Each structure stands twice: as C-alpha cells, then as structure tokens.
Amino acid sequence: MKKATKKEIEAIKSALLERYPEAVTELSYTNLYELVVAVALSAQCTDKRVNLITPALFDAYPTPAHLARADIEEVKRLIQSCSFFNNKAINLVKMAQRVVDVYGGEIPLDEKELTTLAGVGQKTAHVVLIEYTEANLMAVDTHVFRVSHRLGLSDDATAVATEATLVKKFKTDLHRLHQGLVLFGRYICTAKNPKCDTECFLKAYCKSTEGFKPR
Structure with a gap:
C-alpha cells in the first residue's frame, strides 16, 4: 500500500x-473521576452504550471513595450491558481503592501514575489526558x-x-x-x-x- x-x-x-x-469526546462526564471510569468502560464498547450505563453507576458511586467500598457484584449488575463487564467491574473497584489509598481520593493527572490504576493502560491514560488537559x-x-x-x-x-x-x-x-x-x-x-x-x-x-x- x-x-x-x-x-x-x-x-x-x-x-x-x-x-x-x-x-471532544462523546462520552458524558462531569469530572475527572467520571471521565476515567467512562473511558475505561469504553474499551471495546461504544460511547453510546457507556453513556447509557454511567448515570446509574455515578449515582450509586459518585466518588472514588464510594466506588472503593462497592460490592463488585452490584457494580457488575450496573454495567452488565457493557462488554467484558466482569473484568471491568473488578478493575473499577481496584482502581478506586488505589486512588483512595495512594492518591488521597484524587485521580492523578500524570500518565505514569494513571497507568498504575487497574484497567488503565497507555491508551486510556492518553485519552483521559487528551480530553481533560488537551495534552499533545x-x-x-x-x-x-x-x-x-x-x-x-x-x-x-x-x-x-x-x-x-x-x-x-x-x-x-x-x-x-x-x-x-x-x-x-x-x-x-x-x-x-x-x-x-x-x-x-x-x-x-x-x-x-x-x-x-x-x-
């Protein structure tokens, strides 16, 4: 070619x-925490589907601290229409726990630190930084x-x-x-x-x- x-x-x-x-992204979010969750959910899933899932999820778990204490089975139930929901639910809770334990409940705005979070690889970190900080x-x-x-x-x-x-x-x-x-x-x-x-x-x-x- x-x-x-x-x-x-x-x-x-x-x-x-x-x-x-x-x-800008077509994912719906109101803060950095919601953006990270939405981008993580969007892996091999459409933005339209993610936007249908996240309102109930964010209502139940409005902060990383809430999600860190979540029952994984309940998280699975809320995101079950998303592809790979079992693994994503586990990673979301682990991600929130690390944010609380290591970063004081605040999502880090650094690529290397973002990729230490469960379910956040390089692509997800880049999408978050592109959207939230207009990083080059x-x-x-x-x-x-x-x-x-x-x-x-x-x-x-x-x-x-x-x-x-x-x-x-x-x-x-x-x-x-x-x-x-x-x-x-x-x-x-x-x-x-x-x-x-x-x-x-x-x-x-x-x-x-x-x-x-x-x-």
Missing part, C-alpha cells in the same frame, strides 16, 4: 483540524487505526506502533487530531460501507478501503 507523502500528511492534518476544530498526545483506537492505514499514514501492525508513527508525522495539535480521527472514523470512514462518495472530505488521499484492524 502506498504511503502518504509529506505534502499529503500536511494536507490531511489541515483538513482534519478545519473540519473538527473543537472536537495521540491515542489509537480501532477508528484511528483504520483511518490511519486507509490514508497511508501508517502501515504498523499494532496500535502502539501506529501511535508512535502518528506522533512523529503530525507532531503538533495531537489532541485535536486524535479527536478528529475518531469522529471521522466513527461517522464517515466507517469499517463497513464507508461514505467515500457522499461525505468523505479526505477521499483524495485515500489509499485503500480495507477494514484494517490492529493485531
């Missing part, structure tokens, strides 16, 4: 920033991975490697580019039946319509 040229990369970057100048970071989900490969921005086999490539090629405005790539992949450059002829504003740079997935 052909790779995007430097000129094409700059054009793609400009087009994404123009189309999505103020793009990139995070690669299935949408970003697919779009990056279709546009010839990356030919990497994994999400982590793709992230590093995008950081190297885009350099700046990464937080806005991440959000823009997510929205572009979610609504236009979809896995099945991408809207190539009707809505795609990046069609001139497309190298493939294959449904790329990270290994």
